[in-house]
Amino acid sequence: MTVPAGRRPLGAALARPAVLVLAGLWVAGPLLPLAVQAFTDQWFFPDLWPARWSLTGWRQSLGPRSRLAEAVATSVGIGAAVAALATGLGAAAGRALAWHRLPGRRLIELVLLAPVLVPPFAVAMGAQTVYLRAGLADSVTGVILAQVPAATAYATLLMSGVWAGVDPALERQARTLGAGPWRAFREISLPQLRGGLTVAAMFAFLISWSDYLMTLLIGGGVVTTVPLLLFATAAGSGNQAATAAIALVTIAPPLLLTALAARQLAGRDTALLGVGR
16 A cells, blocks of 8 residues: 555654654753752752752852863863864874775774773873873873874764765866865865864864863863863762752753754765755
C-alpha cells in the first residue's frame, strides 16, 4: 500500500519531536536541579522543592570579593589563544594527512593523538616537570602551551576530514594561472574550510575552557580559571548556592558553543545536499 504524498503515519510524524524532547531532557535534566539550587537559600533533603528562595548565591559569586570575573577573563583569554594555535596547527596537519601520502602515516597519527590517548594525569605530571625546568610553570603562557597538544589532536582529526573534501587540483590550477601559494589557498581552499575552521576553533576553546588538571599542575594555583574556582568554591566554602551559580557560569559557554557548532555543521550539510542536487 502506497502512502499518499504529504501524509505520513502518526508514529513517524511524532518520532522526531519525541527524539528532540528526549535529547533535551538528557542534556538539560541534570542541569535543572543546579539551576534551582543557584536561587535557593534553604533546600534540604528529603524536600523535593526549596523551602526558601534567595539570590544570596549569586551575590556571593558575583560580589566584589569574588574572583569570578577575573577567572572568566583568564579562561576566555587562555581559551582564545589555545583555539587560535590549535586550529592553525590542526589545519596544517590535517592538510598534510589528507592530501599527501606521508611515510609512517599511522605513526604520525598516533603521535598526534598521544595527548588524548595517554592518561591525563600521567601527561600532566610529565609536563609539569618539563615546564618547571623551562621556567614556564605558574604562568598563563605555560598553561596555554600545556593545553595546546590535546586541542590540536582534536582539531587535526576534524580538519583532516574537512581537507579530504577539498579538491587539491583546484589549487594547482590556480598556481598554473599565476597565483602564489598564499593567494591560491586564500581564494580557493579557505572559503571551503571556513565552516570546519570555525567548528575546530570552538572545540579547541571548549577543551581549554573545561581543563582542570593541566591548569592546576602547570598553573600551580597562580593561574585561576573558572573550573579551578568552581572546585575551590565547592570544596572550601560549602555554600551550595554559590557553587551552583558558578557552575552555571561554567557550563554556559560550552552549551552556547555546542549549539553554534551544531548549527554550523547542519548548515554545512544542508549546503552540501543542495550542491549534490
